[in-house]
Amino acid sequence: MDKEIEDVTADISVYKACLQRLEQESYNILGEIDFQKEKQKIEEEEEELKAAIEEAEKKYAEVASEMKGLETEYIEFEQSKERYWQEFNSSQFQLTSQQEERDAVSAKIEVSQVHLDLLKRTNVLNDAFHISHDGEIGTINNFHLGCLPDVKVEWDEINAAWGQAALLLHTMAQFGRGQWFWRTQFDDAMKTFLTCLREFAEFAMSLDKENNVPPHKSLKLPYKIDGDKVRGHTVVRCGNTEENWTRALKYMLCDLKWVLHWFVNSTSFCAVVDIKE
Structure with a gap:
Protein backbone atom coordinates (compact mmCIF):
# COMPACT_ATOMS: atom_id res chain seq x y z
CA MET A 1 0.00 0.00 0.00
CA ASP A 2 2.83 2.42 0.86
CA LYS A 3 4.41 1.68 -2.52
CA GLU A 4 1.17 2.36 -4.35
CA ILE A 5 0.65 5.62 -2.42
CA GLU A 6 4.16 6.66 -3.29
CA ASP A 7 3.57 5.96 -7.03
CA VAL A 8 0.28 7.87 -7.05
CA THR A 9 1.92 10.81 -5.31
CA ALA A 10 4.62 10.84 -8.01
CA ASP A 11 2.01 10.84 -10.80
CA ILE A 12 0.20 13.73 -9.14
CA SER A 13 3.41 15.72 -9.04
CA VAL A 14 3.98 15.14 -12.80
CA TYR A 15 0.42 16.17 -13.63
CA LYS A 16 0.77 19.34 -11.56
CA ALA A 17 3.98 20.25 -13.37
CA CYS A 18 2.33 19.76 -16.77
CA LEU A 19 -0.70 21.81 -15.69
CA GLN A 20 1.48 24.67 -14.51
CA ARG A 21 3.37 24.66 -17.85
CA LEU A 22 0.12 24.69 -19.83
CA GLU A 23 -1.25 27.54 -17.71
CA GLN A 24 1.85 29.58 -18.43
CA GLU A 25 1.52 29.21 -22.29
CA SER A 26 -0.49 31.83 -24.23
CA TYR A 27 -2.98 30.96 -26.96
CA ASN A 28 -4.19 33.11 -29.84
CA ILE A 29 -7.81 32.33 -30.21
CA LEU A 30 -9.04 33.16 -33.77
CA GLY A 31 -12.18 35.06 -34.36
CA GLU A 32 -14.97 33.79 -36.55
CA ILE A 33 -13.83 35.79 -39.60
CA ASP A 34 -10.18 34.79 -39.26
CA PHE A 35 -11.23 31.21 -38.68
CA GLN A 36 -13.26 31.21 -41.87
CA LYS A 37 -10.35 32.70 -43.82
CA GLU A 38 -7.94 30.16 -42.42
CA LYS A 39 -10.44 27.42 -43.16
CA GLN A 40 -10.90 28.64 -46.74
CA LYS A 41 -7.13 28.82 -47.20
CA ALA A 61 -1.03 6.37 -65.84
CA GLU A 62 0.59 7.83 -68.96
CA VAL A 63 4.04 6.67 -67.85
CA ALA A 64 2.64 3.26 -66.98
CA SER A 65 1.02 3.03 -70.43
CA GLU A 66 4.28 4.13 -72.07
CA MET A 67 6.21 1.59 -70.02
CA SER A 91 23.48 -17.26 -93.94
CA GLN A 92 26.95 -17.61 -92.43
CA PHE A 93 26.71 -21.38 -92.70
CA GLN A 94 25.57 -21.12 -96.32
CA LEU A 95 28.38 -18.66 -97.05
CA THR A 96 30.95 -20.96 -95.47
CA SER A 97 29.57 -23.89 -97.44
CA GLN A 98 29.68 -21.87 -100.67
CA GLN A 99 33.24 -20.73 -99.93
CA GLU A 100 34.31 -24.31 -99.26
CA GLU A 101 32.60 -25.41 -102.46
CA ARG A 102 34.26 -22.53 -104.34
CA ASP A 103 37.66 -23.45 -102.90
CA ALA A 104 37.10 -27.06 -103.89
CA VAL A 105 36.14 -26.01 -107.41
CA SER A 106 39.15 -23.68 -107.56
CA ALA A 107 41.40 -26.52 -106.44
CA LYS A 108 39.91 -28.77 -109.13
CA ILE A 109 40.39 -26.02 -111.71
CA GLU A 110 43.99 -25.57 -110.59
CA VAL A 111 44.65 -29.30 -110.86
CA SER A 112 42.90 -29.42 -114.22
CA GLN A 113 44.95 -26.44 -115.38
CA VAL A 114 48.15 -28.21 -114.35
CA HIS A 115 47.05 -31.29 -116.28
CA LEU A 116 46.08 -29.10 -119.25
CA ASP A 117 49.45 -27.38 -119.22
CA LEU A 118 51.11 -30.77 -119.02
CA LEU A 119 49.06 -32.02 -121.94
CA LYS A 120 49.89 -28.88 -123.91
CA ARG A 121 53.56 -29.59 -123.37
CA THR A 122 53.12 -33.26 -124.21
CA ASN A 123 53.90 -34.31 -127.75
CA VAL A 124 53.42 -37.75 -129.26
CA LEU A 125 56.99 -37.69 -130.58
CA ASN A 126 58.38 -37.25 -127.05
CA ASP A 127 56.46 -40.32 -125.97
CA ALA A 128 57.11 -42.31 -129.13
CA PHE A 129 60.88 -41.67 -129.27
CA HIS A 130 62.54 -41.66 -125.87
CA ILE A 131 66.19 -40.66 -126.22
CA SER A 132 68.54 -41.20 -123.29
CA HIS A 133 71.79 -43.01 -122.51
CA ASP A 134 73.04 -46.01 -120.60
CA GLY A 135 76.41 -44.93 -119.29
CA GLU A 136 78.58 -44.18 -122.32
CA ILE A 137 76.12 -45.68 -124.82
CA GLY A 138 73.26 -43.62 -126.22
CA THR A 139 69.81 -45.17 -126.35
CA ILE A 140 66.61 -44.51 -128.25
CA ASN A 141 63.50 -46.31 -127.03
CA ASN A 142 65.81 -48.45 -124.87
CA PHE A 143 67.74 -49.70 -127.94
CA HIS A 144 71.50 -49.23 -127.52
CA LEU A 145 73.19 -47.46 -130.39
CA GLY A 146 76.81 -48.62 -130.20
CA CYS A 147 78.90 -50.95 -128.09
CA LEU A 148 82.06 -51.03 -125.98
CA PRO A 149 84.71 -53.65 -125.36
CA ASP A 150 83.25 -54.42 -121.97
CA VAL A 151 79.62 -53.86 -123.02
CA LYS A 152 78.52 -56.04 -125.88
CA VAL A 153 75.43 -55.03 -127.85
CA GLU A 154 73.87 -57.28 -130.47
CA TRP A 155 73.78 -55.93 -134.01
CA ASP A 156 70.04 -56.53 -134.16
CA GLU A 157 69.62 -54.02 -131.33
CA ILE A 158 71.97 -51.51 -132.99
CA ASN A 159 70.05 -51.83 -136.26
CA ALA A 160 66.79 -51.34 -134.38
CA ALA A 161 68.18 -48.19 -132.73
CA TRP A 162 69.20 -46.84 -136.15
CA GLY A 163 65.74 -47.63 -137.44
CA GLN A 164 64.14 -45.68 -134.57
CA ALA A 165 66.44 -42.72 -135.16
CA ALA A 166 65.75 -42.75 -138.90
CA LEU A 167 62.01 -43.01 -138.26
CA LEU A 168 62.08 -40.02 -135.92
CA LEU A 169 63.98 -37.81 -138.34
CA HIS A 170 61.81 -38.96 -141.24
CA THR A 171 58.65 -38.26 -139.21
CA MET A 172 59.74 -34.72 -138.33
CA ALA A 173 60.65 -34.05 -141.96
CA GLN A 174 57.36 -35.47 -143.36
CA PHE A 175 54.80 -33.94 -140.91
CA GLY A 176 55.82 -30.36 -140.33
CA ARG A 177 53.87 -27.24 -141.34
CA GLY A 178 53.79 -27.31 -145.12
CA GLN A 179 57.00 -28.20 -146.91
CA TRP A 180 59.35 -27.62 -143.99
CA PHE A 181 61.98 -29.92 -145.18
CA TRP A 182 62.72 -31.42 -148.54
CA ARG A 183 62.04 -35.14 -148.53
CA THR A 184 65.34 -36.92 -148.40
CA GLN A 185 65.46 -40.56 -149.35
CA PHE A 186 66.85 -42.37 -146.37
CA ASP A 187 69.04 -45.39 -146.68
CA ASP A 188 70.71 -47.49 -144.04
CA ALA A 189 74.00 -45.63 -144.21
CA MET A 190 75.00 -43.82 -141.06
CA LYS A 191 76.77 -41.06 -142.97
CA THR A 192 73.60 -40.31 -144.89
CA PHE A 193 71.58 -40.22 -141.69
CA LEU A 194 74.06 -37.80 -140.12
CA THR A 195 73.87 -35.63 -143.23
CA CYS A 196 70.06 -35.63 -143.01
CA LEU A 197 70.23 -34.65 -139.35
CA ARG A 198 72.63 -31.80 -140.10
CA GLU A 199 70.49 -30.56 -143.00
CA PHE A 200 67.37 -30.71 -140.88
CA ALA A 201 69.09 -28.75 -138.11
CA GLU A 202 70.35 -26.14 -140.58
CA PHE A 203 66.88 -25.79 -142.01
CA ALA A 204 65.42 -25.37 -138.51
CA MET A 205 68.00 -22.73 -137.64
CA SER A 206 67.21 -20.86 -140.86
CA LEU A 207 63.52 -20.84 -139.90
CA ASP A 208 64.39 -19.45 -136.47
CA LYS A 209 66.37 -16.72 -138.18
CA GLU A 210 63.51 -15.90 -140.57
CA ASN A 211 61.07 -15.76 -137.66
CA ASN A 212 63.42 -13.52 -135.63
CA VAL A 213 63.65 -16.02 -132.80
CA PRO A 214 65.99 -14.69 -130.06
CA PRO A 215 69.43 -16.34 -130.08
CA HIS A 216 68.91 -17.88 -126.64
CA LYS A 217 65.72 -19.58 -127.88
CA SER A 218 66.96 -20.52 -131.34
CA LEU A 219 68.09 -24.06 -132.13
CA LYS A 220 71.78 -24.69 -131.62
CA LEU A 221 73.21 -28.18 -131.73
CA PRO A 222 75.27 -29.05 -128.65
CA TYR A 223 77.73 -31.04 -130.80
CA LYS A 224 78.93 -29.83 -134.18
CA ILE A 225 78.29 -32.11 -137.19
CA ASP A 226 81.00 -32.00 -139.81
CA GLY A 227 80.73 -34.51 -142.60
CA ASP A 228 80.67 -37.95 -141.02
CA LYS A 229 81.87 -36.65 -137.69
CA VAL A 230 80.12 -35.42 -134.56
CA ARG A 231 82.32 -33.41 -132.23
CA GLY A 232 85.34 -34.82 -134.08
CA HIS A 233 84.26 -38.46 -133.79
CA THR A 234 83.19 -40.31 -136.95
CA VAL A 235 80.08 -42.42 -137.20
CA VAL A 236 81.80 -44.67 -139.71
CA ARG A 237 82.35 -48.11 -138.29
CA CYS A 238 85.11 -49.33 -140.60
CA GLY A 239 88.58 -48.51 -139.31
CA ASN A 240 87.18 -46.96 -136.15
CA THR A 241 87.42 -48.06 -132.54
CA GLU A 242 84.29 -49.11 -130.73
CA GLU A 243 84.85 -46.38 -128.15
CA ASN A 244 85.06 -43.55 -130.70
CA TRP A 245 82.25 -44.95 -132.83
CA THR A 246 79.94 -45.34 -129.82
CA ARG A 247 80.87 -41.87 -128.56
CA ALA A 248 79.99 -40.39 -131.97
CA LEU A 249 76.63 -42.15 -131.95
CA LYS A 250 75.93 -40.86 -128.44
CA TYR A 251 76.70 -37.28 -129.54
CA MET A 252 74.53 -37.81 -132.61
CA LEU A 253 71.60 -38.94 -130.47
CA CYS A 254 72.07 -35.91 -128.23
CA ASP A 255 71.86 -33.62 -131.29
CA LEU A 256 68.78 -35.52 -132.43
CA LYS A 257 67.16 -34.97 -129.04
CA TRP A 258 67.80 -31.22 -129.25
CA SER A 268 51.55 -27.92 -133.71
CA PHE A 269 52.33 -31.58 -134.40
CA CYS A 270 50.44 -33.65 -131.85
CA ALA A 271 48.68 -36.38 -133.77
CA VAL A 272 49.68 -40.00 -133.84
CA VAL A 273 51.81 -40.44 -136.92
CA ASP A 274 51.02 -43.32 -139.28
CA ILE A 275 54.16 -44.34 -141.14
CA LYS A 276 53.68 -46.67 -144.09
CA GLU A 277 56.49 -48.93 -145.16
Missing part, protein backbone atom coordinates in the same frame (compact mmCIF):
# COMPACT_ATOMS: atom_id res chain seq x y z
CA ILE A 42 -6.73 25.29 -45.94
CA GLU A 43 -9.56 24.11 -48.18
CA GLU A 44 -7.94 25.83 -51.21
CA GLU A 45 -4.64 24.19 -50.38
CA GLU A 46 -6.47 20.89 -50.06
CA GLU A 47 -8.06 21.39 -53.53
CA GLU A 48 -4.68 22.26 -55.00
CA LEU A 49 -3.21 19.15 -53.44
CA LYS A 50 -6.09 17.07 -54.82
CA ALA A 51 -5.54 18.58 -58.29
CA ALA A 52 -1.80 17.92 -58.01
CA ILE A 53 -2.54 14.36 -56.93
CA GLU A 54 -4.91 13.90 -59.87
CA GLU A 55 -2.28 15.33 -62.27
CA ALA A 56 0.38 13.06 -60.78
CA GLU A 57 -1.94 10.07 -61.07
CA LYS A 58 -2.67 11.02 -64.69
CA LYS A 59 1.04 11.30 -65.48
CA TYR A 60 1.62 8.03 -63.66
CA LYS A 68 3.80 -1.12 -71.11
CA GLY A 69 4.32 -0.07 -74.74
CA LEU A 70 8.08 -0.08 -74.24
CA GLU A 71 7.88 -3.53 -72.71
CA THR A 72 5.91 -4.73 -75.76
CA GLU A 73 8.46 -3.13 -78.10
CA TYR A 74 11.29 -4.70 -76.09
CA ILE A 75 9.71 -8.13 -76.39
CA GLU A 76 9.25 -7.60 -80.15
CA PHE A 77 12.85 -6.37 -80.42
CA GLU A 78 14.15 -9.44 -78.59
CA GLN A 79 12.14 -11.66 -80.90
CA SER A 80 13.44 -9.79 -83.96
CA LYS A 81 16.99 -10.05 -82.64
CA GLU A 82 16.56 -13.78 -82.13
CA ARG A 83 15.26 -14.18 -85.71
CA TYR A 84 18.12 -12.01 -87.00
CA TRP A 85 20.79 -14.15 -85.35
CA GLN A 86 19.12 -17.31 -86.58
CA GLU A 87 19.06 -15.93 -90.14
CA PHE A 88 22.62 -14.62 -89.74
CA ASN A 89 23.92 -17.99 -88.57
CA SER A 90 22.07 -19.72 -91.39
CA VAL A 259 66.23 -31.16 -132.72
CA LEU A 260 63.25 -33.07 -131.31
CA HIS A 261 62.78 -30.49 -128.56
CA TRP A 262 62.93 -27.69 -131.11
CA PHE A 263 60.40 -29.49 -133.29
CA VAL A 264 57.98 -30.04 -130.40
CA ASN A 265 58.17 -26.41 -129.26
CA SER A 266 57.97 -24.95 -132.79
CA THR A 267 55.15 -26.97 -134.36
Whole structure:
Protein backbone atom coordinates (compact mmCIF):
# COMPACT_ATOMS: atom_id res chain seq x y z
CA MET A 1 0.00 0.00 0.00
CA ASP A 2 2.83 2.42 0.86
CA LYS A 3 4.41 1.68 -2.52
CA GLU A 4 1.17 2.36 -4.35
CA ILE A 5 0.65 5.62 -2.42
CA GLU A 6 4.16 6.66 -3.29
CA ASP A 7 3.57 5.96 -7.03
CA VAL A 8 0.28 7.87 -7.05
CA THR A 9 1.92 10.81 -5.31
CA ALA A 10 4.62 10.84 -8.01
CA ASP A 11 2.01 10.84 -10.80
CA ILE A 12 0.20 13.73 -9.14
CA SER A 13 3.41 15.72 -9.04
CA VAL A 14 3.98 15.14 -12.80
CA TYR A 15 0.42 16.17 -13.63
CA LYS A 16 0.77 19.34 -11.56
CA ALA A 17 3.98 20.25 -13.37
CA CYS A 18 2.33 19.76 -16.77
CA LEU A 19 -0.70 21.81 -15.69
CA GLN A 20 1.48 24.67 -14.51
CA ARG A 21 3.37 24.66 -17.85
CA LEU A 22 0.12 24.69 -19.83
CA GLU A 23 -1.25 27.54 -17.71
CA GLN A 24 1.85 29.58 -18.43
CA GLU A 25 1.52 29.21 -22.29
CA SER A 26 -0.49 31.83 -24.23
CA TYR A 27 -2.98 30.96 -26.96
CA ASN A 28 -4.19 33.11 -29.84
CA ILE A 29 -7.81 32.33 -30.21
CA LEU A 30 -9.04 33.16 -33.77
CA GLY A 31 -12.18 35.06 -34.36
CA GLU A 32 -14.97 33.79 -36.55
CA ILE A 33 -13.83 35.79 -39.60
CA ASP A 34 -10.18 34.79 -39.26
CA PHE A 35 -11.23 31.21 -38.68
CA GLN A 36 -13.26 31.21 -41.87
CA LYS A 37 -10.35 32.70 -43.82
CA GLU A 38 -7.94 30.16 -42.42
CA LYS A 39 -10.44 27.42 -43.16
CA GLN A 40 -10.90 28.64 -46.74
CA LYS A 41 -7.13 28.82 -47.20
CA ILE A 42 -6.73 25.29 -45.94
CA GLU A 43 -9.56 24.11 -48.18
CA GLU A 44 -7.94 25.83 -51.21
CA GLU A 45 -4.64 24.19 -50.38
CA GLU A 46 -6.47 20.89 -50.06
CA GLU A 47 -8.06 21.39 -53.53
CA GLU A 48 -4.68 22.26 -55.00
CA LEU A 49 -3.21 19.15 -53.44
CA LYS A 50 -6.09 17.07 -54.82
CA ALA A 51 -5.54 18.58 -58.29
CA ALA A 52 -1.80 17.92 -58.01
CA ILE A 53 -2.54 14.36 -56.93
CA GLU A 54 -4.91 13.90 -59.87
CA GLU A 55 -2.28 15.33 -62.27
CA ALA A 56 0.38 13.06 -60.78
CA GLU A 57 -1.94 10.07 -61.07
CA LYS A 58 -2.67 11.02 -64.69
CA LYS A 59 1.04 11.30 -65.48
CA TYR A 60 1.62 8.03 -63.66
CA ALA A 61 -1.03 6.37 -65.84
CA GLU A 62 0.59 7.83 -68.96
CA VAL A 63 4.04 6.67 -67.85
CA ALA A 64 2.64 3.26 -66.98
CA SER A 65 1.02 3.03 -70.43
CA GLU A 66 4.28 4.13 -72.07
CA MET A 67 6.21 1.59 -70.02
CA LYS A 68 3.80 -1.12 -71.11
CA GLY A 69 4.32 -0.07 -74.74
CA LEU A 70 8.08 -0.08 -74.24
CA GLU A 71 7.88 -3.53 -72.71
CA THR A 72 5.91 -4.73 -75.76
CA GLU A 73 8.46 -3.13 -78.10
CA TYR A 74 11.29 -4.70 -76.09
CA ILE A 75 9.71 -8.13 -76.39
CA GLU A 76 9.25 -7.60 -80.15
CA PHE A 77 12.85 -6.37 -80.42
CA GLU A 78 14.15 -9.44 -78.59
CA GLN A 79 12.14 -11.66 -80.90
CA SER A 80 13.44 -9.79 -83.96
CA LYS A 81 16.99 -10.05 -82.64
CA GLU A 82 16.56 -13.78 -82.13
CA ARG A 83 15.26 -14.18 -85.71
CA TYR A 84 18.12 -12.01 -87.00
CA TRP A 85 20.79 -14.15 -85.35
CA GLN A 86 19.12 -17.31 -86.58
CA GLU A 87 19.06 -15.93 -90.14
CA PHE A 88 22.62 -14.62 -89.74
CA ASN A 89 23.92 -17.99 -88.57
CA SER A 90 22.07 -19.72 -91.39
CA SER A 91 23.48 -17.26 -93.94
CA GLN A 92 26.95 -17.61 -92.43
CA PHE A 93 26.71 -21.38 -92.70
CA GLN A 94 25.57 -21.12 -96.32
CA LEU A 95 28.38 -18.66 -97.05
CA THR A 96 30.95 -20.96 -95.47
CA SER A 97 29.57 -23.89 -97.44
CA GLN A 98 29.68 -21.87 -100.67
CA GLN A 99 33.24 -20.73 -99.93
CA GLU A 100 34.31 -24.31 -99.26
CA GLU A 101 32.60 -25.41 -102.46
CA ARG A 102 34.26 -22.53 -104.34
CA ASP A 103 37.66 -23.45 -102.90
CA ALA A 104 37.10 -27.06 -103.89
CA VAL A 105 36.14 -26.01 -107.41
CA SER A 106 39.15 -23.68 -107.56
CA ALA A 107 41.40 -26.52 -106.44
CA LYS A 108 39.91 -28.77 -109.13
CA ILE A 109 40.39 -26.02 -111.71
CA GLU A 110 43.99 -25.57 -110.59
CA VAL A 111 44.65 -29.30 -110.86
CA SER A 112 42.90 -29.42 -114.22
CA GLN A 113 44.95 -26.44 -115.38
CA VAL A 114 48.15 -28.21 -114.35
CA HIS A 115 47.05 -31.29 -116.28
CA LEU A 116 46.08 -29.10 -119.25
CA ASP A 117 49.45 -27.38 -119.22
CA LEU A 118 51.11 -30.77 -119.02
CA LEU A 119 49.06 -32.02 -121.94
CA LYS A 120 49.89 -28.88 -123.91
CA ARG A 121 53.56 -29.59 -123.37
CA THR A 122 53.12 -33.26 -124.21
CA ASN A 123 53.90 -34.31 -127.75
CA VAL A 124 53.42 -37.75 -129.26
CA LEU A 125 56.99 -37.69 -130.58
CA ASN A 126 58.38 -37.25 -127.05
CA ASP A 127 56.46 -40.32 -125.97
CA ALA A 128 57.11 -42.31 -129.13
CA PHE A 129 60.88 -41.67 -129.27
CA HIS A 130 62.54 -41.66 -125.87
CA ILE A 131 66.19 -40.66 -126.22
CA SER A 132 68.54 -41.20 -123.29
CA HIS A 133 71.79 -43.01 -122.51
CA ASP A 134 73.04 -46.01 -120.60
CA GLY A 135 76.41 -44.93 -119.29
CA GLU A 136 78.58 -44.18 -122.32
CA ILE A 137 76.12 -45.68 -124.82
CA GLY A 138 73.26 -43.62 -126.22
CA THR A 139 69.81 -45.17 -126.35
CA ILE A 140 66.61 -44.51 -128.25
CA ASN A 141 63.50 -46.31 -127.03
CA ASN A 142 65.81 -48.45 -124.87
CA PHE A 143 67.74 -49.70 -127.94
CA HIS A 144 71.50 -49.23 -127.52
CA LEU A 145 73.19 -47.46 -130.39
CA GLY A 146 76.81 -48.62 -130.20
CA CYS A 147 78.90 -50.95 -128.09
CA LEU A 148 82.06 -51.03 -125.98
CA PRO A 149 84.71 -53.65 -125.36
CA ASP A 150 83.25 -54.42 -121.97
CA VAL A 151 79.62 -53.86 -123.02
CA LYS A 152 78.52 -56.04 -125.88
CA VAL A 153 75.43 -55.03 -127.85
CA GLU A 154 73.87 -57.28 -130.47
CA TRP A 155 73.78 -55.93 -134.01
CA ASP A 156 70.04 -56.53 -134.16
CA GLU A 157 69.62 -54.02 -131.33
CA ILE A 158 71.97 -51.51 -132.99
CA ASN A 159 70.05 -51.83 -136.26
CA ALA A 160 66.79 -51.34 -134.38
CA ALA A 161 68.18 -48.19 -132.73
CA TRP A 162 69.20 -46.84 -136.15
CA GLY A 163 65.74 -47.63 -137.44
CA GLN A 164 64.14 -45.68 -134.57
CA ALA A 165 66.44 -42.72 -135.16
CA ALA A 166 65.75 -42.75 -138.90
CA LEU A 167 62.01 -43.01 -138.26
CA LEU A 168 62.08 -40.02 -135.92
CA LEU A 169 63.98 -37.81 -138.34
CA HIS A 170 61.81 -38.96 -141.24
CA THR A 171 58.65 -38.26 -139.21
CA MET A 172 59.74 -34.72 -138.33
CA ALA A 173 60.65 -34.05 -141.96
CA GLN A 174 57.36 -35.47 -143.36
CA PHE A 175 54.80 -33.94 -140.91
CA GLY A 176 55.82 -30.36 -140.33
CA ARG A 177 53.87 -27.24 -141.34
CA GLY A 178 53.79 -27.31 -145.12
CA GLN A 179 57.00 -28.20 -146.91
CA TRP A 180 59.35 -27.62 -143.99
CA PHE A 181 61.98 -29.92 -145.18
CA TRP A 182 62.72 -31.42 -148.54
CA ARG A 183 62.04 -35.14 -148.53
CA THR A 184 65.34 -36.92 -148.40
CA GLN A 185 65.46 -40.56 -149.35
CA PHE A 186 66.85 -42.37 -146.37
CA ASP A 187 69.04 -45.39 -146.68
CA ASP A 188 70.71 -47.49 -144.04
CA ALA A 189 74.00 -45.63 -144.21
CA MET A 190 75.00 -43.82 -141.06
CA LYS A 191 76.77 -41.06 -142.97
CA THR A 192 73.60 -40.31 -144.89
CA PHE A 193 71.58 -40.22 -141.69
CA LEU A 194 74.06 -37.80 -140.12
CA THR A 195 73.87 -35.63 -143.23
CA CYS A 196 70.06 -35.63 -143.01
CA LEU A 197 70.23 -34.65 -139.35
CA ARG A 198 72.63 -31.80 -140.10
CA GLU A 199 70.49 -30.56 -143.00
CA PHE A 200 67.37 -30.71 -140.88
CA ALA A 201 69.09 -28.75 -138.11
CA GLU A 202 70.35 -26.14 -140.58
CA PHE A 203 66.88 -25.79 -142.01
CA ALA A 204 65.42 -25.37 -138.51
CA MET A 205 68.00 -22.73 -137.64
CA SER A 206 67.21 -20.86 -140.86
CA LEU A 207 63.52 -20.84 -139.90
CA ASP A 208 64.39 -19.45 -136.47
CA LYS A 209 66.37 -16.72 -138.18
CA GLU A 210 63.51 -15.90 -140.57
CA ASN A 211 61.07 -15.76 -137.66
CA ASN A 212 63.42 -13.52 -135.63
CA VAL A 213 63.65 -16.02 -132.80
CA PRO A 214 65.99 -14.69 -130.06
CA PRO A 215 69.43 -16.34 -130.08
CA HIS A 216 68.91 -17.88 -126.64
CA LYS A 217 65.72 -19.58 -127.88
CA SER A 218 66.96 -20.52 -131.34
CA LEU A 219 68.09 -24.06 -132.13
CA LYS A 220 71.78 -24.69 -131.62
CA LEU A 221 73.21 -28.18 -131.73
CA PRO A 222 75.27 -29.05 -128.65
CA TYR A 223 77.73 -31.04 -130.80
CA LYS A 224 78.93 -29.83 -134.18
CA ILE A 225 78.29 -32.11 -137.19
CA ASP A 226 81.00 -32.00 -139.81
CA GLY A 227 80.73 -34.51 -142.60
CA ASP A 228 80.67 -37.95 -141.02
CA LYS A 229 81.87 -36.65 -137.69
CA VAL A 230 80.12 -35.42 -134.56
CA ARG A 231 82.32 -33.41 -132.23
CA GLY A 232 85.34 -34.82 -134.08
CA HIS A 233 84.26 -38.46 -133.79
CA THR A 234 83.19 -40.31 -136.95
CA VAL A 235 80.08 -42.42 -137.20
CA VAL A 236 81.80 -44.67 -139.71
CA ARG A 237 82.35 -48.11 -138.29
CA CYS A 238 85.11 -49.33 -140.60
CA GLY A 239 88.58 -48.51 -139.31
CA ASN A 240 87.18 -46.96 -136.15
CA THR A 241 87.42 -48.06 -132.54
CA GLU A 242 84.29 -49.11 -130.73
CA GLU A 243 84.85 -46.38 -128.15
CA ASN A 244 85.06 -43.55 -130.70
CA TRP A 245 82.25 -44.95 -132.83
CA THR A 246 79.94 -45.34 -129.82
CA ARG A 247 80.87 -41.87 -128.56
CA ALA A 248 79.99 -40.39 -131.97
CA LEU A 249 76.63 -42.15 -131.95
CA LYS A 250 75.93 -40.86 -128.44
CA TYR A 251 76.70 -37.28 -129.54
CA MET A 252 74.53 -37.81 -132.61
CA LEU A 253 71.60 -38.94 -130.47
CA CYS A 254 72.07 -35.91 -128.23
CA ASP A 255 71.86 -33.62 -131.29
CA LEU A 256 68.78 -35.52 -132.43
CA LYS A 257 67.16 -34.97 -129.04
CA TRP A 258 67.80 -31.22 -129.25
CA VAL A 259 66.23 -31.16 -132.72
CA LEU A 260 63.25 -33.07 -131.31
CA HIS A 261 62.78 -30.49 -128.56
CA TRP A 262 62.93 -27.69 -131.11
CA PHE A 263 60.40 -29.49 -133.29
CA VAL A 264 57.98 -30.04 -130.40
CA ASN A 265 58.17 -26.41 -129.26
CA SER A 266 57.97 -24.95 -132.79
CA THR A 267 55.15 -26.97 -134.36
CA SER A 268 51.55 -27.92 -133.71
CA PHE A 269 52.33 -31.58 -134.40
CA CYS A 270 50.44 -33.65 -131.85
CA ALA A 271 48.68 -36.38 -133.77
CA VAL A 272 49.68 -40.00 -133.84
CA VAL A 273 51.81 -40.44 -136.92
CA ASP A 274 51.02 -43.32 -139.28
CA ILE A 275 54.16 -44.34 -141.14
CA LYS A 276 53.68 -46.67 -144.09
CA GLU A 277 56.49 -48.93 -145.16
